[in-house]
Amino acid sequence: MRRLIKRIGLVLLFLIIVICIAGVVNYPKLTILTGYSAKHMNSSVFIGERSVEFTDTEDNNFAPVHLADDEVNFEQKMSIASVFGLQERKAVYRKGVGSVLINDDFDENAPVVAPNRSKANTGLSYPYGDLPQKDTVFANLDYPKIKEAVHSIFDSNGEYVKKTRAVLVIYKDQIVAEKYIDGLDQTSKLPGWSMTKSILATAYGVLQKQGEISIHDKAPVEEWQNDERKEITIDDLLQMNCGLEWEEDYGSISDATKMLYLDTDMTKAQIDKDAIAKPGEYWYYSSGVSNLLSGILRKKMNSYQEYLDFPYREFIDKIGMNSMLIETDIAGNYVGSSYAWATARDWGKFGLLYLHKGNWNGTQIFNPEWVDYVTTPTPTSEGDYGAHFWLNAGGFYPDAPKDMFSANGYQGQRVFVIPSKELVIVRFGLIGDAGVDFNTFLQEITEAVQ
Template sequence: MKEIPITILFIFLKENQNSIKANFMKRIKISRRILYLFFLGLVLFIVIYAWPRIPIITGFAAKGMCSGVFVGHRSQESVSSRELSFFPISLARTTIHPEDSSVTATVFGLAKRKAVYRRGLGCTLLTDIPEEKVKAQAIPLPPPPFDPDTIAWPLGSLLPNTLPAGVNYEELNRVLHAAIDAPGSEQVKKTLAVAIVYNNMLIGEAYAPGIDKNTPLPGWSMTKSILSTLVGMRVADHKLSIHEPAPVPEWKNDDRSNITLSSLLHMTSGLKWDENYFDISDATKMLYVYGDMYRYAISRPVAYPPDSVWYYSSGTSNILSGIIRNTFGNNRAYLTYPYVRLFYRTGMLHTTLETDASGTFVGSSYSYATARDWARFGLLYLHRGIFAGDTVLSPGWVSYTLREAPHSNGAYGAQWWLNHNNKLPDVPADTYFCDGFQGQRIFVIPSRNLVVVRLGWSMKNFNFNKFLKEIISTLPEG
């Protein structure tokens, strides 16, 4: 009985073998077509979407590693496991070349980019300007006029033996160390350094493993606030006027001729701009494709009348940086100006302002400083431009900086952020701050005589409002 079904099956297969074979071949053809379409789609994805973005990924990695190693004096592992650890930047592989102080980066061996370190100028990504020309820009900076180890804080490094009374230091230290992920634990807070200055005194600081008080860390867009300070100084030097049309020759005969320096400072220039750090945008093209960032930024057309719309734009900051450069008669005077006029006078001796490949400071994004130096910068503004008795910046400029930019809803001043919109609800309304990519912050709180610095490589799991509230709670009632 068992042989009958087998016999029937054999007869069925023999009589229908042509039909079965045809169906089988048809299925193979369909599978081949699906596989072909899949690979075609993959190729199109790589060509149209992924490939144009890979040079931005490798550019970010090469520049970040170069600055981290040669400016920040950190190890390759320290930088790659932190600032370069997020996707898609984590796809890049970097190689350090100590022989010429450079770094190269690739993704799967492709889209190789190179960044070079130059003395006095920091690191620069090579783009459309020859490497030899970029390297030739290196300059020796003038030495600081004092030894910080012999001078008291804040200008120097000597800290007093006593601290301000009334502070709950035990709780303050708990808050600061809670902001730092413990060694060997899951990296959640992703904080590299915190520093607290109260009543002019450094009352607390904490650092992640491998980072200390002498480690320069990236400020990203906190650089904009340094840039605003330099503009204020050039105004005081009678080289610039904020209410006159911006001195950009290329704008004289078109609608951009009505853009003022104040419009640029307030992010209300009306220039067409796309500020997106995670895709191909004006911001990423400026930072990772073009060697002369000022030239790229001034080429943008008008989208809105000046002062009619607020839009955050790193391009306008680099326009300001180029304008500052054009007020100097020679490159050396320009390149040493931030150090002689600002950094040395405020004790910021571990601060570097980096240039692009054309030699213009990247006022939108590229500066490195220690947590203590960033705190010193905050102190300069806390005391309205006066630092340790020295009027470094006009108090009037500080007042201008903190006026609300048109149409910013109380969130922005002149390259500084404000808390007028209550974004930090448990923090005094007079708080203002520098704000950089990946959670870099300097908070200045005049009503509490307080400066708070937080530096890190992410802010996803870091609650700034809670952090500041807890710090303020440790201080005497003010």
């Protein structure tokens, strides 16, 4: 009997040791997990204007984020997340600049500087104004085929696999298909995640048109001036071909997750990384590069207010993307890698701006050559990437046109621009290529344009 008790005791001790080791190993991950949950809950409620229940059951209902418990204080506009009471993280909403994870040093009473916004009343229909579009029927479109393609990318019959939330199809400036899940509609603001990178790149396109920069300028990073990194150009950063070390992994504690859920100033995350290749030799996707570019953009401005105003004044509000909001970090930098929200229709306007090579109803926002630049394949990317835009030049989607390019975001957010078909296709969801057959979806829609 004593032997049995001893053996049981040893087994229990072993299990306790295993559990403790697992806890020590995984405990640091909890701060990332609760950070994600608190931040996205706050943004969804106070920017997306959705309920806590909707966010819990839709946005944050995936492993392991679903383990977090969230509370929302509407008076303080604060969300709090923890897992079994551990690693509590807080996020607060600030009008005009969005939600941010806070730390013990955060001053909740400090004044918030917000961008100046404008909204023009053009008296025109979408996309150049807010009036309803006139009924237009294109003889060369197979409308039933488009409708079926759109229907097929949404879940049906109780499935929850494709997780599509919104689709918008625009042909020759006309909305020819539009569909949303229950609970969302054309006024719902949706997170673009890494589609924000393409918004950031557009700010550089405007600067280039204004003669304020050349993409071939050396990156003005003081920390790089005494080593080989001083040769890195703005072009190298936009093409993510700078040769700097970086780990972009959202399933672990990586450079990307530490930056987004731990850093106070996200523009610095990439600066201290070593060069592991010469510029132009090694393409690697890096959200750190995008936030570094956001920091460089800030330094180009004469004041912080000018930095905040610049993207809205120069193109976002100018093309009527009035629902868009780009969030900042604690240090006040636009999180150019990840945090822009807007309606599907406003994201569609962004695609149309590029379809029309920077011309918006007669106003040239950036030079036509900028589109040629961002759609030129980055060396070593195998035709998949340009300058903060994804490409189909390498045939990633084999049955879609090769001239297609897109703004892509986490969980399958997409703005596809297809010049040869005069199409812009917007898709929002909670899963990407792993669960959605984008190739067939794109093939069916493009084949419907005869």
